[in-house]
Amino acid sequence: MKNLKKFFGFVVAFSMTLSLSGVVSTPILAVEENTDQVTEDQTVTETPTEEKKDEADTGEAPVTDEIQGEVVTEQPTTPESDNTEELAETDVARNRTTGETYELLDTAVEEATEGDTIELLKDADLTKGFNKTLTFTGNGKITTNKQLTSDGEGWMCFGLYDSSRELTLDGAGLTWEWKSEVGTSPWLMLSLSGKLNITNGATLSMTVDSGSTGSRNAIYMNAGSEINVTNGGHFNIFGYSTGGKEGQGLQLDKTGQAKVNVTGGSTFLIDGTNRGYVNSPEIYVDNSQFTVQNCTANASNGGVFTATNYAVVKYLNNAGHGLSASRVKLSNYTNFESDNNGYYGVYASEDLQVDGTSTLKVTRNSYNGDFAGLKLTSGVTDGHVQDGAVVTITNNYCSGLSNNGNIKFDDNVNLTIVDNVNDKGKTSNGGGIYNSGNAANLILPQNALIYNNSAKTAGDDIYNGNGARLQISQPSIGNILTHDGDDTNEDQAITNWFYDGANPSYSGKMKNGETARWNQYKYVKTFTMPEAGENVTGNIGLKAAYAPVTTFTPIDLTMYVGGEGYENVDKVEDNDTSNGFPEPGYYVTLPKEINDAIQSNGQPVDLSEETNNFSFEYTYNYNNGEELRHWKMTKYTDADGSESTKDGNYVYSLALADGRKPTLRVIDDAGNIQTNANFDLTNAVNKVYTTMVGSVEGDSFTSGEINESKSLTANVQTDAIDVDFDRTVIATGKLYVRGVVNVTDENLTTSIQKEGTEPKAGVPMATVPEGTNFYINGEEGLEVQKNADPSLLYDDILPEGTDANNDRRIGWLTEKAEQLCNQYGLLEQAGITNPQYSFKYMDIVDQNNGNVVLKADKNVTVYMPYPEGVDKDTSIIVLHYKDLNRDMTYDDVQSAIMNCEMEKMTVTQLDDHIEFETTSFSPFVVIWGTDEAGEIVKNKDRADTGLFQNAPLYIALMTACASLVAIITIKRRIDAK
Numbered sequence: 001m002k003n004l005k006k007f008f009g010f011v012v013a014f015s016m017t018l019s020l021s022g023v024v025s026t027p028i029l030a031v032e033e034n035t036d037q038v039t040e041d042q043t044v045t046e047t048p049t050e051e052k053k054d055e056a057d058t059g060e061a062p063v064t065d066e067i068q069g070e071v072v073t074e075q076p077t078t079p080e081s082d083n084t085e086e087l088a089e090t091d092v093a094r095n096r097t098t099g100e101t102y103e104l105l106d107t108a109v110e111e112a113t114e115g116d117t118i119e120l121l122k123d124a125d126l127t128k129g130f131n132k133t134l135t136f137t138g139n140g141k142i143t144t145n146k147q148l149t150s151d152g153e154g155w156m157c158f159g160l161y162d163s164s165r166e167l168t169l170d171g172a173g174l175t176w177e178w179k180s181e182v183g184t185s186p187w188l189m190l191s192l193s194g195k196l197n198i199t200n201g202a203t204l205s206m207t208v209d210s211g212s213t214g215s216r217n218a219i220y221m222n223a224g225s226e227i228n229v230t231n232g233g234h235f236n237i238f239g240y241s242t243g244g245k246e247g248q249g250l251q252l253d254k255t256g257q258a259k260v261n262v263t264g265g266s267t268f269l270i271d272g273t274n275r276g277y278v279n280s281p282e283i284y285v286d287n288s289q290f291t292v293q294n295c296t297a298n299a300s301n302g303g304v305f306t307a308t309n310y311a312v313v314k315y316l317n318n319a320g321h322g323l324s325a326s327r328v329k330l331s332n333y334t335n336f337e338s339d340n341n342g343y344y345g346v347y348a349s350e351d352l353q354v355d356g357t358s359t360l361k362v363t364r365n366s367y368n369g370d371f372a373g374l375k376l377t378s379g380v381t382d383g384h385v386q387d388g389a390v391v392t393i394t395n396n397y398c399s400g401l402s403n404n405g406n407i408k409f410d411d412n413v414n415l416t417i418v419d420n421v422n423d424k425g426k427t428s429n430g431g432g433i434y435n436s437g438n439a440a441n442l443i444l445p446q447n448a449l450i451y452n453n454s455a456k457t458a459g460d461d462i463y464n465g466n467g468a469r470l471q472i473s474q475p476s477i478g479n480i481l482t483h484d485g486d487d488t489n490e491d492q493a494i495t496n497w498f499y500d501g502a503n504p505s506y507s508g509k510m511k512n513g514e515t516a517r518w519n520q521y522k523y524v525k526t527f528t529m530p531e532a533g534e535n536v537t538g539n540i541g542l543k544a545a546y547a548p549v550t551t552f553t554p555i556d557l558t559m560y561v562g563g564e565g566y567e568n569v570d571k572v573e574d575n576d577t578s579n580g581f582p583e584p585g586y587y588v589t590l591p592k593e594i595n596d597a598i599q600s601n602g603q604p605v606d607l608s609e610e611t612n613n614f615s616f617e618y619t620y621n622y623n624n625g626e627e628l629r630h631w632k633m634t635k636y637t638d639a640d641g642s643e644s645t646k647d648g649n650y651v652y653s654l655a656l657a658d659g660r661k662p663t664l665r666v667i668d669d670a671g672n673i674q675t676n677a678n679f680d681l682t683n684a685v686n687k688v689y690t691t692m693v694g695s696v697e698g699d700s701f702t703s704g705e706i707n708e709s710k711s712l713t714a715n716v717q718t719d720a721i722d723v724d725f726d727r728t729v730i731a732t733g734k735l736y737v738r739g740v741v742n743v744t745d746e747n748l749t750t751s752i753q754k755e756g757t758e759p760k761a762g763v764p765m766a767t768v769p770e771g772t773n774f775y776i777n778g779e780e781g782l783e784v785q786k787n788a789d790p791s792l793l794y795d796d797i798l799p800e801g802t803d804a805n806n807d808r809r810i811g812w813l814t815e816k817a818e819q820l821c822n823q824y825g826l827l828e829q830a831g832i833t834n835p836q837y838s839f840k841y842m843d844i845v846d847q848n849n850g851n852v853v854l855k856a857d858k859n860v861t862v863y864m865p866y867p868e869g870v871d872k873d874t875s876i877i878v879l880h881y882k883d884l885n886r887d888m889t890y891d892d893v894q895s896a897i898m899n900c901e902m903e904k905m906t907v908t909q910l911d912d913h914i915e916f917e918t919t920s921f922s923p924f925v926v927i928w929g930t931d932e933a934g935e936i937v938k939n940k941d942r943a944d945t946g947l948f949q950n951a952p953l954y955i956a957l958m959t960a961c962a963s964l965v966a967i968i969t970i971k972r973r974i975d976a977k
Helices: 002-020 105-111 592-598 806-824 826-830 890-899 951-976
Strands: 093-095 116-120 134-138 140-144 156-158 166-170 174-179 188-192 195-199 203-209 217-221 226-230 234-240 250-252 259-263 267-271 282-286 289-293 304-308 312-316 323-330 335-339 346-354 359-363 372-376 383-385 390-394 399-403 406-409 414-418 433-435 441-443 449-451 462-464 469-471 496-499 540-545 549-554 557-560 586-589 614-622 625-635 649-656 663-667 686-694 710-717 722-725 727-730 733-738 749-751 765-768 774-776 790-795 835-846 852-856 860-865 877-882 901-904 913-918 923-929
Touching: 093 105, 105 116, 134 174, 166 174, 188 203, 195 203, 203 217, 217 234, 226 234, 259 267, 282 289, 312 323, 346 359, 359 372, 390 399, 399 414, 549 686, 557 835, 557 852, 774 835, 806 826, 806 835, 806 877, 806 890, 806 901, 806 923, 826 877, 826 923, 835 860, 877 913
Parallel strands: 116 134, 134 166, 140 174, 156 188, 166 195, 174 203, 188 217, 195 226, 203 234, 217 250, 226 259, 234 267, 259 282, 267 289, 282 304, 289 312, 304 323, 312 335, 323 346, 335 359, 346 372, 346 383, 359 390, 372 399, 383 406, 390 414, 399 433, 406 441, 414 449, 433 462, 441 469, 549 727, 557 733
Antiparallel strands: 093 116, 462 540, 496 540, 549 586, 586 649, 614 625, 614 710, 625 649, 663 686, 686 733, 710 722, 749 790, 765 860, 774 852, 790 835, 835 852, 835 923, 860 913, 877 901, 877 923
16 A cells, blocks of 8 residues: 555656646547447438449459559658647557647547648558548558448548548558448448549558448449549459449449549559449549459449550459440550450440550450440441551450441551350341441451351351441451361361351342351352442341362373374464373362262262353453453263263363363473473483463463462352352373374374274274273273374384484393293294394374373274284284383383283284284384394294283193193002002
8 A cells, every 4th residue: 555655656746747847748538439320210411322223234353464654652741830749659640730649540530620631650440430621641551340420321421511522542651441341231331522532652442241231332422523543542442242232333423423533653443343333434544554343243334434644444354344435535555455244345335536556455245145345336426446556356255346336447457356256146147246227337447357256147257237338358368267166167268258147149048048158068159349448238247268179170191292282382372283282171179068969879060061050260360451251161071972080070171151272381390381292202201291271361370279360260059059169279280291203104193993994004003892982091981072083103112213222222122022932932833033023112092182192991903014024924923011101211111121011912914914902002012033044934824823822821721731630640540459
């Protein structure tokens, strides 16, 4: 007790000392907490009402971009005051205007007067609302976890009765976290009639939790109110459990009469509320970041939206609309993104302006309904996207661009509309672009990328409705059209615009009643681009796609020098047939699916004009003018009307309607154009050339796809198919030219005669039975034409005395013949001594068509003139060097001769000819004998007529017979014992 008395005595003495020193102590005041609540039946001066929800439309993950430019945060300076108090450890705030310090922020706010500045000294709670102009600054975090109220309302009313009031958070060290109170359910947190300013790096974060607190909205903006986030300020509204509940971020009481300004490197974020902002506030973003994301309904609803000076704007992952506004203006390097929103990504009802420095990206929107990526209503009367702007509209779940207004994209806008899918409505037109309505006037840049979109009903890439006007882009040629999950089409490069589901010529249907949608195997109709500046009008659906490839191939031909040539060879005077090149035949290869669809009874598809299945046209730029020509395809047929085929396709000849025929270009391996089949035999047995078809002027196509100045188009049409082929590939053929020694010999080729025709003395001849067919190149099905002249080619062994190796080649041929004769004793059997040899080369050709090689399907009887001095009384042997044709090189001759198969012919010696039958042609040799004086031996009776034609078989049979006789003899002896 004594000690306690001493303590109180010390305190009294200390207090007296302070009094004498002039320092006045402030007594601690007891503050009674106001527990009065506003009941539901009490009258409030101003009760904001929720704006009725507008057209609703929804979204995904936020991405934070850096803001252009450096933010300089100004720290407010402490004004000098004569009455500034020293701070106690328990002080949390100071009124900079009066110098008073406070242990409770509520007290500091309550005692502050209009216009005061309160400095936060440390973290503090704010539990009471207020309605007077105040500025908060300093360092620390203000925490509000209670429902703030003022002016008799159930929420804080700021600016009520005096809209000039301003609430300011100032300084990078200041943060206010304002959360809706758990367990209460007032509809609103803040009713704003004045101005809310967050500046110089300060942060205000509001949280509405409609799950734990009931429906709760953040800010109700009365007419004339403003939110200003400036100079690096940060404003956030977070919403939780707002799905299907009240939980707006910002809501206006009167349409379009409140403003939000975000400038100077600041950030604005609404995240997870029900609706982001409602009833058309005017939004202005300057060199700052503005984001509305994860809303459970619309991110926005109306108003004027302006972003400029490196602004970064994002509407992400909202269940309804992304940006819905009356007027949208993006300028000076603004980067705008609307991604993964459930309804419209961007909706503009009056205007859209994008300057040439800005970027507009609209992706993955409209997954919750039949909306669009970018929507422009008929109220947009003068929309403009300037040269240099980048506009990307991709992967939306409805039309990428839905336009009912007037909008121009300048020619140098980088516009991409790709991979959008419109399948939401009962009828879904225009996957990429839907342009509809009498007010619709859409001008696209010439080089826009518009492809790989799809629509359920018509116009995968573009749909233009009746009354609408469209200036279309060039097709996205070269880009790859893909068909995910579609086995009926192939991924190929785009070549043109094609009609898709809406074609004035079809009324949407094919002859069989099917919808005329683009399909590379069923319906491919090319859309003709209008002239620059002209409008597309009427009900039209388009797709950037490709036509199936039609391959146009000259048949490979093997020929001999010396025949009648084709009248239109490149670089050769017209109708000069001395060139010796054959007339080309062609075959057209259609895609298998089309070929199978129009094929009947397994027969080749007839593409000749007479069938009306196939037409073929050729456009050629000539003398600076474009001329459309029609080429007629006529099937190769023989005299009996049989039709030639190649690899299951008919073979055709071509001619223009006026009778002119296309040019044949022949090129050697060095690229030189050849004008004549003749060549020097000194160093080559044959030549191989490349052939291709060209124009009638002689300027041939290159191989591969036709270039832009020349085009080949074709069409196949039936009730179920109507396919234009705008990609005709001109394949090259090969021309194998075999050399001839006696080019000028009048008997080099003689026409093949019917069986029974008598040969003329000294003239070689061949006959065939009636009904014999001749095939070009020996290929079955490739029959000669009606005007063909199958002939026997009768030539010397080449070359004859023009090459140093000639004697050696004759020696090799002789050596090969001697080997066979010695092996089977043929000379002895024929009684031939001192054998002499005469070699001839024979084949069957069409002398009316460049001496192309033919093969008969029946045996050919050859009438071969006797060598000089030999006659029917001379004992002779005729041997055939099988398959020893002139396709080899000189270096290969010896090996080919020594390894070839030999055949002894069965001959009949007539008065003037040696007669024999054969199925194939190549060199033949006639062997006879002479006596010691060199005279020809007349020993015909001993000449063999074919016993050793199959000598190996004969010897084998004789051996077998001898063995059988020996076996029988031995068996009898055994039986006898």
